[in-house]
Amino acid sequence: MEHKNSLKVAITGTNGFVGKNVGKVLVKKEISVVGIVRKGKGSSINFGDVVISEDLSENYLTSKLHGCTAFLHFIGRGKQTVDSDYQKVNVGITKNAIKLCKKAKIKKIIYISGLGVSEDTTFGYFISKFQAEQEIINSGLDYTIFRASYIIGKDDSLSNLLFKQMKKGTMMVPGSGRYRLQPIFVGDVAEVVSQSITQKKFSNKIIDLVGPTMITFNDYIRDFLQGRKTPIKNINLEDAYRAALNNPKTDFGIDDLNILVGDYVGNHKKLKSISGIEFKTHKAVLKTSGFS
Numbered sequence: 001m002e003h004k005n006s007l008k009v010a011i012t013g014t015n016g017f018v019g020k021n022v023g024k025v026l027v028k029k030e031i032s033v034v035g036i037v038r039k040g041k042g043s044s045i046n047f048g049d050v051v052i053s054e055d056l057s058e059n060y061l062t063s064k065l066h067g068c069t070a071f072l073h074f075i076g077r078g079k080q081t082v083d084s085d086y087q088k089v090n091v092g093i094t095k096n097a098i099k100l101c102k103k104a105k106i107k108k109i110i111y112i113s114g115l116g117v118s119e120d121t122t123f124g125y126f127i128s129k130f131q132a133e134q135e136i137i138n139s140g141l142d143y144t145i146f147r148a149s150y151i152i153g154k155d156d157s158l159s160n161l162l163f164k165q166m167k168k169g170t171m172m173v174p175g176s177g178r179y180r181l182q183p184i185f186v187g188d189v190a191e192v193v194s195q196s197i198t199q200k201k202f203s204n205k206i207i208d209l210v211g212p213t214m215i216t217f218n219d220y221i222r223d224f225l226q227g228r229k230t231p232i233k234n235i236n237l238e239d240a241y242r243a244a245l246n247n248p249k250t251d252f253g254i255d256d257l258n259i260l261v262g263d264y265v266g267n268h269k270k271l272k273s274i275s276g277i278e279f280k281t282h283k284a285v286l287k288t289s290g291f292s
Helices: 017-028 086-103 124-137 157-168 186-198 217-225 237-246 254-261 268-275 282-288
Strands: 008-012 032-037 049-052 070-073 108-114 142-148 171-174 205-209 232-235
Touching: 008 017, 017 032, 017 186, 070 086, 070 186, 086 108, 086 124, 108 124, 108 186, 124 142, 124 254, 142 186, 157 171, 157 217, 171 217, 171 254, 186 268, 205 268, 217 232, 217 282, 232 237, 237 254
Parallel strands: 008 032, 008 070, 032 049, 070 108, 108 142, 142 205, 171 232
Antiparallel strands: none
């Protein structure tokens, strides 16, 4: 195993919630970080070196990433827009990431996919994630693919959405709210990713990135509220889908709803056994992440 101080990694999506948190942890461990961001997105990063790239295809990237042990690919598109679709971002940029790894002689790629991704999936976001996974598996690179549940911590997207609803005065729950999630703390994610950079036990594996507790969405909202008296309202699932189709600015987009109501849970025991980490419960995270 390489000595920690000689380690250098590249991270795409470094300005995103996961990229920023992982990058900070790696720098604390004295691992050099090269953050790859899109134009004008680097100003919020206060660690490591920053490189600008639109889609990972630029020739100058090869020399900038020289000496990197691993490529942490955290760019992902969760919503389609006119300018940016799932195929272009989740598949196209992953193909470019693989080419870049080969040019820069980076042997390891670590990818965050989604819990519930499989070859049987029928909706856009998961299809693109599955195709990206296949590109990585067939690339010949050493890979670790993490299929993540909701990653939570200060400023995560699920909490931001719930805060927004709280400010409006009502928590809206699509459908029954009895579907489950398995939230995982971003600090624990950073530790697991850090291990997977060099440890052989993560080689060429797909691993569920899930927290220690399976919880229904209803119960998660109650825990999130921490005793606040904000009313909770269940909305008809068909109405929620109709609203998402007709208004791109709704709180829950089509694929947000598909992921949420999909009742996707994973194998936390495997993750715990492979990493040896004592994972934080969602309740502990909600108490300490400035939510209360």
